[in-house]
Amino acid sequence: MKPFHYVIIGNGVAANKAAETIRHNHADAKITLISREFFLFYYRHKLPLYITGKIDETDLQVYPVEYYRERNIRLRLGQIVQKVDLHKKVVYLKHMEKVHYDRLLICSGGRSYIPEIYYPFRSCFTTMKRLSTARTIREKLPSVQSIAIVGGDLTSVKLAETLIDTGREVTFILDDYAFWPLESASEIRDSLENALRKMGANVISNDPLNMVKQIKDDDPPLYEIQTQSGKTLQAQMVGAFFGFKPDIDFLIRSGLDIDRGILVDDQLKTAFDDVYAAGDCAQIYAPELKNYWVSVGWKNALRLGEAAALNMVGLTGHARKPAAHATQYKGIKLSTPWWHIL
Amino acid sequence: MTRFVPPNESSQHPEDLDYIRTNIPCQWACPALTDIPGYIEAVYREKYDQAYLVNRRSNLFPGILGRICTRPCEQACRHGETDLGNPVTICHIKRVAADYKSDDHLIQEKLFASTGKTVGVVGAGPAGLAVAHSLAVFGHRVTLYETFPLPGGMMFYGIPAFRLPRSIIETEVFNILRQGIELKTGQTLGKNFTVQDLMSRHDAVVISAGCQKSRDLGVPGDTLPGVLSGLDFMMNVNEGKHQALGKQVVVIGGGFTAIDCCRSAKRLGAEDISVAIRGVEEDLTVPEEEIREIYREGIRFMSLVSTVAIEGDGKVERIRFIRNRFGGIRGSSGRSIIPIEGSEFTLETDTVIAAIGQTPDYGLMTDSNVTFNTDTGVSSIPGLFGAGDYIRKASTVIEAIGNGRRVAEFVDEYLVKRLRRTRTVTVKSANDTHRPRDWDFIDKHHMPSLNFDERLASQEAEVETGFSAETGQEAAKRCYLCNLKYEIHIPDCIYCRWCIDVCPRDCIELVAEIDPEKPAHLADDHIVTSWNRVAGIVIDGDRCIRCGECYRVCPTQCIHVTRVGLHDRCLSREMS
Numbered sequence: 001m002k003p004f005h006y007v008i009i010g011n012g013v014a015a016n017k018a019a020e021t022i023r024h025n026h027a028d029a030k031i032t033l034i035s036r037e038f039f040l041f042y043y044r045h046k047l048p049l050y051i052t053g054k055i056d057e058t059d060l061q062v063y064p065v066e067y068y069r070e071r072n073i074r075l076r077l078g079q080i081v082q083k084v085d086l087h088k089k090v091v092y093l094k095h096m097e098k099v100h101y102d103r104l105l106i107c108s109g110g111r112s113y114i115p116e117i118y119y120p121f122r123s124c125f126t127t128m129k130r131l132s133t134a135r136t137i138r139e140k141l142p143s144v145q146s147i148a149i150v151g152g153d154l155t156s157v158k159l160a161e162t163l164i165d166t167g168r169e170v171t172f173i174l175d176d177y178a179f180w181p182l183e184s185a186s187e188i189r190d191s192l193e194n195a196l197r198k199m200g201a202n203v204i205s206n207d208p209l210n211m212v213k214q215i216k217d218d219d220p221p222l223y224e225i226q227t228q229s230g231k232t233l234q235a236q237m238v239g240a241f242f243g244f245k246p247d248i249d250f251l252i253r254s255g256l257d258i259d260r261g262i263l264v265d266d267q268l269k270t271a272f273d274d275v276y277a278a279g280d281c282a283q284i285y286a287p288e289l290k291n292y293w294v295s296v297g298w299k300n301a302l303r304l305g306e307a308a309a310l311n312m313v314g315l316t317g318h319a320r321k322p323a324a325h326a327t328q329y330k331g332i333k334l335s336t337p338w339w340h341i342l
Numbered sequence: 343m344t345r346f347v348p349p350n351e352s353s354q355h356p357e358d359l360d361y362i363r364t365n366i367p368c369q370w371a372c373p374a375l376t377d378i379p380g381y382i383e384a385v386y387r388e389k390y391d392q393a394y395l396v397n398r399r400s401n402l403f404p405g406i407l408g409r410i411c412t413r414p415c416e417q418a419c420r421h422g423e424t425d426l427g428n429p430v431t432i433c434h435i436k437r438v439a440a441d442y443k444s445d446d447h448l449i450q451e452k453l454f455a456s457t458g459k460t461v462g463v464v465g466a467g468p469a470g471l472a473v474a475h476s477l478a479v480f481g482h483r484v485t486l487y488e489t490f491p492l493p494g495g496m497m498f499y500g501i502p503a504f505r506l507p508r509s510i511i512e513t514e515v516f517n518i519l520r521q522g523i524e525l526k527t528g529q530t531l532g533k534n535f536t537v538q539d540l541m542s543r544h545d546a547v548v549i550s551a552g553c554q555k556s557r558d559l560g561v562p563g564d565t566l567p568g569v570l571s572g573l574d575f576m577m578n579v580n581e582g583k584h585q586a587l588g589k590q591v592v593v594i595g596g597g598f599t600a601i602d603c604c605r606s607a608k609r610l611g612a613e614d615i616s617v618a619i620r621g622v623e624e625d626l627t628v629p630e631e632e633i634r635e636i637y638r639e640g641i642r643f644m645s646l647v648s649t650v651a652i653e654g655d656g657k658v659e660r661i662r663f664i665r666n667r668f669g670g671i672r673g674s675s676g677r678s679i680i681p682i683e684g685s686e687f688t689l690e691t692d693t694v695i696a697a698i699g700q701t702p703d704y705g706l707m708t709d710s711n712v713t714f715n716t717d718t719g720v721s722s723i724p725g726l727f728g729a730g731d732y733i734r735k736a737s738t739v740i741e742a743i744g745n746g747r748r749v750a751e752f753v754d755e756y757l758v759k760r761l762r763r764t765r766t767v768t769v770k771s772a773n774d775t776h777r778p779r780d781w782d783f784i785d786k787h788h789m790p791s792l793n794f795d796e797r798l799a800s801q802e803a804e805v806e807t808g809f810s811a812e813t814g815q816e817a818a819k820r821c822y823l824c825n826l827k828y829e830i831h832i833p834d835c836i837y838c839r840w841c842i843d844v845c846p847r848d849c850i851e852l853v854a855e856i857d858p859e860k861p862a863h864l865a866d867d868h869i870v871t872s873w874n875r876v877a878g879i880v881i882d883g884d885r886c887i888r889c890g891e892c893y894r895v896c897p898t899q900c901i902h903v904t905r906v907g908l909h910d911r912c913l914s915r916e917m918s
Contacts, residue, residue: 082424094425116637117794211793252624255672259622259645263668271671290685291665292646 467495
């Protein structure tokens, strides 16, 4: 008899926690993790250190490959999910392979979001959500001296700090889109501005980005950035940090309900039996809020991955919206580890 | 051999029409059956006049549709299938044809001789104009009766000028009217005349009065000052009437009218605009690019909400919503939107615009028992026909045109007692296009648009600035030209299988059975790998991307190329 097959799309925090929980509760099941990235599960928040050469790729790894071997978790890395047939219970990979599942968990996470208003300039922006893009930035960085950062999130602040430490000139352009995912950016803008200035960054505040264009196609290239007041500056790299949006394009027209993320109930179950979603890609209904919320951050992803896995193995897990608590980084107070749908 | 229409011949056989459905999906998806590969190839060859005429033959308004078409063709485009990238930007290429045609290009019409019959058409919107045009071409004398001062219907009064410049409408509508069509404006059915009056004046009458009645919200407070209907709001905008909206505006609805309302409100000075939809963005029929523009203009979507009440003291002050969740599975019969008990919340607002759809005003007709066939327009009263949204409920401009042209054929048949125009599949010899495979990997081109300040400066500034001629050609290169048909002449084949080796999409297979009556679709159970069972080798047109690699590699030249088209064919010899 074929073993019960759990397929998990994604290889981030929620996916790995789910795989671990499933294995703990279902010893003889087949567990497959499918990830578009070629790398083992890594610490995303350490990417700024990796980019500036302070740590190496192996320092990013959360678990060595033996971890998966010991737990008999099959890793399918560098494989892109093309589509999912939820009626036939088949995941189609881009190289035309079909993977059948008995229960599916989608933890495909998020990808860098560029606000629509800045869409025309997207070719000028460098984003940093994945290790593959971080690796490209690391390769380019030795020839880059000036960097402009638009938007803002914790990763970008950390990146600015490490770049300044390595002697590079960093200009931060703060606008309404900073500080994702918080809604009332103005409340934290002052503390963010102070922290950045203290680090040694140039800060342009209350003067949003108007235009970015490439003015030299050298190595490194040169970009001209213009703000709405007409202020211009030049930089060899323009980093865009506007947060993430769920990476779920492969699910469009699959039959799943998708709004800002995959709509799931508080047990992380979709409308399809045996299909669950957790982590940054899920939009979770919270009965106490009578509204949906979207998770952000490592801790939430851990909880959600565990809750989804418990439900998948026949136990009960609930996606509890975390209580708002303050996080402090470099004097910047953050008080919302989730956002709800307005 | 799987060719079922000999070259240089034509056919109306249902099997041949079915070939078009599966092999030229863009053309089949177009309600007006526009020859899309034909005009895209003409744009690539810089023959913009020809591209414009190919378009106009079917859809009458290439300049208008190149800007506002809902693009069912792009959803069907083979280039958008899994693994093949993004659909060809068909609509933008149509606009290239209209933008770059020469100033002195001639519009050619194949006119029939005059019949001496007269037809009254009520409504000069897209369906009415399409009916009038076809009937004028058939040689009938047509009079258009229109309520509004200008013809064009919803193209003029419903769509804002920043999406569709008025000059384009004026030019293309004029090109319809100059076929000898008489336009009488300020004439409203049920007010200035009745259907019976028209029936006594004309040999046939077509009602294409559109959908002019807005749906009410049906919630408490929906009659408060500050609650507007989407249609009335857009008509006022397009007539240049001043409307004070305040800073906060909520638009309810997720169709094109709702989107036009919120973008127009932005240009009228509203600062905080939300579009409230019952479901989610994926359910919207509005193209993705349009939704992106909404976001760019700082307008936000509120999904999964339904309106409960509109509140205020003498005018709108707040709107109360309830959150929804989905029940059942998308696409299944059990699918529903369920309000979440106790999840009500309010939003402060100055204006509410309800754009939740329009319906035909059947009260215009004195005889409410008249019924219409929604496909042919034929009614229960001989000589009375209906066309467009009036009989089919609110649809799109391209659907109204497609339906108007079809109804005109039935009106003509009623008047002259025989069919004079029909859809015909034609097959012509063709050569390999030498289209390089690299072109399949050209990225989709995005429509350039005005920057934020320029676009909000006025209601008239056209947001989308159009492709340059060079970009248009690049975009046209992406088209596979699915109107080409690659076929293997099996008696000449030596089964070297080089074609199979070079084929990038596994569309050539050895098969155990060939049905000469059927087009070459590969059924899985016909495909064989054992030589003992091979009866032939076929190209599956449904999967083929017309790359021509098989044609070029074939050592015996047993692969033939033909060009298949779907055209209107005139069956009468009475043409002038």
